[in-house]
Amino acid sequence: MLQFQLFFWYIGLIPDFGMIRDRVIKPWQKKMYGLLSFGWGGSARHWSRFEEVSLVLAGLSTPLVFSVHSIVSFDFATSIVPGWHTTIFPPYFVSGAVFSGFAMVLTLMLVVRKIYKLESYLTIKHIEYMNIVIIVTGSIVGVAYLTELFVAWYSGVEWEQYAFLNRATGPMAWSYWIMMSCNVLSPQLFWFKKIRTSIVATFILSIVVNIGMWFERFVIIVPTLCRTYLPSTWNTYTPSFIDIGIFVGTIGMFGTFFLLFSRYFPVIAQAELKTILKSSGESQKEANKNHH
């Protein structure tokens, strides 16, 4: 999966590296981007292969997303741990991944858009459509939470019932209710057009969704493992230094690579943009003319 993503990501970057290599002046920059561009020249044959590869890799990666998240959820669902042993996990994890992915992209994109002044490329319309995806997937996740509760009650299995009762009312109920309010209630605000077309509101709500999805993983793992079959193993959770270190360190590592990328590499696929620049520019001109 990771290698697949790397291929897809890098193949898409190569034409832009070629473009940067032809534009930079300093010799070390020419050398660096020359090395990264793999000798891209932009001939018609290469472009036709490039488009075919992009199309097929995009087509393959869509079912791959479903398969990866389903299989990760099977790791939980095939266990016999109460609270994890549920058949709803695969669709629930897939929609949760789309939900948190869109929120994370919005958080980062809105900052980059502001700093690099990309307002005319990433328009309010894009942000609004992303927010609509967030409402849809957030509601699917909400339905999954309620289905879990219903099935736990309906199953008649005491262990299963206790696992969910413990999540919602036990010593870590605060994490469950943070998850519920951040993931299920907060995205519903995007039903208002004023909110889903407001950049400040979108930025705040996207961070709220990120927090909610972090707590979803916390709720699935921590309260469940604190209350297993053997009451003598019951415990509460306090993070160790290593836990906190991994948490802070991975965020820091991601931030470092993200900032390095946005400083030295193109944040928008410019070769792709050039294919639609003229048509969308002209239609925009028409729209402006009609507007006045």
Place this chain on the structure above:
Amino acid sequence: MANNKHIIHGVFGDEEPLLDACKKLRASGIRIKEVFSPMPIHGIDGIIGVPRTRIAICAFIYGITGTSLATLMMWYMMIHDWPNDIGGKPSFAYYMNVPAFIPITFESTVFCAAHGMALTYFLRCWLIPGAKAKKS
């Protein structure tokens, strides 16, 4: 016949004049060796006489290879060499246990198709770190 060896370079500021010029040149029987552009120009392959790329057919063949290899591996491990009785479901024959084998079959197909296709693309276009830009 020495005239046939002459090479003409043309520089265009936009894709429409380029496509027009390509059509006219081809109609008057002049061979177009290559077109370089900063972005993909749709429909240029047919106009300058570049055959449609067969890289998707390669990907299909790599995918089929991945399916076959995964099937062979799982049949050998789970049915032939070391059959296990998992959850009261003995491994009598491959087709009886197929649901359990679907995820690995899918993953292997995608793995082989994507890697094979990407590597074929790199080699066929000779996109190698340190390669000289093909601009002539």
